[in-house]
Amino acid sequence: MISAFGWLVAAHPALAEPSPDSSQQKHHDVPPVRKVATFDLERIRLLPGPFQDAQQRDLQYLLSLDPDRLLVMFRSTAGFYHGADFLQPYGGWESPVSEQRGTVIGHYLSACALMYASTGDPRLKQRTAYVVAELAKCQANLANAGYHPGYLAAVPEYFFDFVDAQKPVWAPWYMIHKIMAGLLDVHVHTDNPQALEVLNRLADWVKFRVDRLTPEQMQGALKKEAGGMNEVLANLAAVGGNSDRLRLAQSFNHLSLFAPLARGDDQLDGLHANTQIPQIIGAAREYELTGRAEYRDLARFFWREVALKRSYAIGGDSDDEHFFPIADFPAHLSATTDETCNTYNMLKLTEHIFAWEPSASTMDFYERGLYNQILASQDPASGGVTYYVPMKPGMFKTYSTPDRSFWCCVGTGMENHAKYGEEIYAHADRSLYVNLFIPSQLDWHERGLTLRQETRFPDEPITRLRLALAQPQRLALKLRQPGWCRPGIIVTLNGHSIGAQADASGYITLDREWSDGDLVEVTIPLSLRAEALPGDNRTLAFFYGPVVLAGELGTEGMPAGGAYAEAAKKFAQWPAVPVPLLIGDPAAIFAGIRPVAGQPLTFRTESIGRPRDVTLIPFYRLHHQRYTIYWKTAAGAATVASSIGR
Numbered sequence: 268m269i270s271a272f273g274w275l276v277a278a279h280p281a282l283a284e285p286s287p288d289s290s291q292q293k294h295h296d297v298p299p300v301r302k303v304a305t306f307d308l309e310r311i312r313l314l315p316g317p318f319q320d321a322q323q324r325d326l327q328y329l330l331s332l333d334p335d336r337l338l339v340m341f342r343s344t345a346g347f348y349h350g351a352d353f354l355q356p357y358g359g360w361e362s363p364v365s366e367q368r369g370t371v372i373g374h375y376l377s378a379c380a381l382m383y384a385s386t387g388d389p390r391l392k393q394r395t396a397y398v399v400a401e402l403a404k405c406q407a408n409l410a411n412a413g414y415h416p417g418y419l420a421a422v423p424e425y426f427f428d429f430v431d432a433q434k435p436v437w438a439p440w441y442m443i444h445k446i447m448a449g450l451l452d453v454h455v456h457t458d459n460p461q462a463l464e465v466l467n468r469l470a471d472w473v474k475f476r477v478d479r480l481t482p483e484q485m486q487g488a489l490k491k492e493a494g495g496m497n498e499v500l501a502n503l504a505a506v507g508g509n510s511d512r513l514r515l516a517q518s519f520n521h522l523s524l525f526a527p528l529a530r531g532d533d534q535l536d537g538l539h540a541n542t543q544i545p546q547i548i549g550a551a552r553e554y555e556l557t558g559r560a561e562y563r564d565l566a567r568f569f570w571r572e573v574a575l576k577r578s579y580a581i582g583g584d585s586d587d588e589h590f591f592p593i594a595d596f597p598a599h600l601s602a603t604t605d606e607t608c609n610t611y612n613m614l615k616l617t618e619h620i621f622a623w624e625p626s627a628s629t630m631d632f633y634e635r636g637l638y639n640q641i642l643a644s645q646d647p648a649s650g651g652v653t654y655y656v657p658m659k660p661g662m663f664k665t666y667s668t669p670d671r672s673f674w675c676c677v678g679t680g681m682e683n684h685a686k687y688g689e690e691i692y693a694h695a696d697r698s699l700y701v702n703l704f705i706p707s708q709l710d711w712h713e714r715g716l717t718l719r720q721e722t723r724f725p726d727e728p729i730t731r732l733r734l735a736l737a738q739p740q741r742l743a744l745k746l747r748q749p750g751w752c753r754p755g756i757i758v759t760l761n762g763h764s765i766g767a768q769a770d771a772s773g774y775i776t777l778d779r780e781w782s783d784g785d786l787v788e789v790t791i792p793l794s795l796r797a798e799a800l801p802g803d804n805r806t807l808a809f810f811y812g813p814v815v816l817a818g819e820l821g822t823e824g825m826p827a828g829g830a831y832a833e834a835a836k837k838f839a840q841w842p843a844v845p846v847p848l849l850i851g852d853p854a855a856i857f858a859g860i861r862p863v864a865g866q867p868l869t870f871r872t873e874s875i876g877r878p879r880d881v882t883l884i885p886f887y888r889l890h891h892q893r894y895t896i897y898w899k900t901a902a903g904a905a906t907v908a909s910s911i912g913r
Contacts, residue, residue: 317887330391337361337398343421372421377452384456440496451466551563581635597802600659602657625745639815644680644683645683705720707720754792815885821893848877849898
């Protein structure tokens, strides 16, 4: 009788078998399946604005952390600490009793490496070099202490025996993925050869663990959350030119997830969302290294299902970390929606989808999640970040503490605000894409070109692109026309109007010879619009351009001292407050939401709120008070429903 694994492989052989010579691409090359590439982060510098502000807060937080406290449990496991020498570790998920201890150091390495690339601050490179050197000592001593060679973690190796035996343990492969990803980011972004050496030794240990198992046993082990092990091993194959790393990556493909997606079958209901998304990112990377269409197709299908059907207004997804039936959104406006890690990973996946087929509509989703969840996730007072972002009307955001939380979303949060430059621009050989309207400067030195984007968007509906060129050259400048922008954007070149139209991909192309000092001004009309909650046309979220507007509901009954927590669900059962109902037919509701003079992106309802009217501001600016994003409406509002991509 054929096994379940055998049936899946027989039905989809490319999901399980690597291409032997498929991993010779360099990490930053554009593989043949990619039509565009992003720029290295060191080529982009943010200019003053909300994204630079968030980046600087994150930079200060990274520098405030003590690397030695992050290393405590690695050193302890490796046998370096005894008695009074034991330094106090951080708390929360990093505490000595947590089975996830040691995970955050991988995020920390990634965040510091990304922030170094984004800012050039030498302190970050020094931090990563120190941590890598100390991890190398731990790795060597772990082998001397009897662990299998190459092992590197802050937990005992027998945790992986529990995984193999399908016994209870808290996702150690997830932890290994983060450590490996951190080492790889340090190697790539700070040119640290020791990071690659430690990483390759750890990958050899992974090979030892995996190759002992039958395919059926490995698939059983993948019932436990494994993070993006397939992605990081595929990336390592691309950097190191070792095709066996790619075979190892494909060993982490969870075929019970992949096979339905490969045939266009959404079986995501009830699954833990952030277990699945990193695996799909891995599939996307495997497609880029193998060219096998099955990986591309399942990644695209998953992206469409989650981004366009399973996401809330802010671009996040899941309730209590799990996918639920698409028709059940009205029952899932809870205090535990929109895990921030999910959006971190969905934006990573979106980068792949966009690179294969550049599209303004794909970037619409990226922009939605970037502004309305990622930028909104950081506390401007402390630099703490959110785990869940409640969609429950009348609730509030909960933020991490500086040294006692260290949730998964604290780890990805460190990275989120370090890499805002990633998707602002993209390029092909002679094309430059302007994807996002974020103040920034791009150095494309291979073409002798600097582009400076000056804007206060979305406070003002205009961006200015100034080109500095070593010599005149022909280039196709591609400007994204967002799907929410109706009518279309207006473009002028050196003060003269250009009647350009967006093509089928949603980009306006200016293909010409450019000269030093050329100035392109782009006006992006912003307007108020509504988007219905899936399954309930009477419950609406309001947008102005790409920005979700949230109602300010005050601080009544808020936690004393602020909503800071060690436990991610600490305030999940905290009472909400009543939220006004919006009354009127569609025209009356829109007429009753009016801009407040002198306050950009601020609106006030007039005579439509019951029992009172409210002020609406961008969700990314709303902190330390209660809010609602979704509004109940009455009296004919069922016809008010528009949405990008839905």
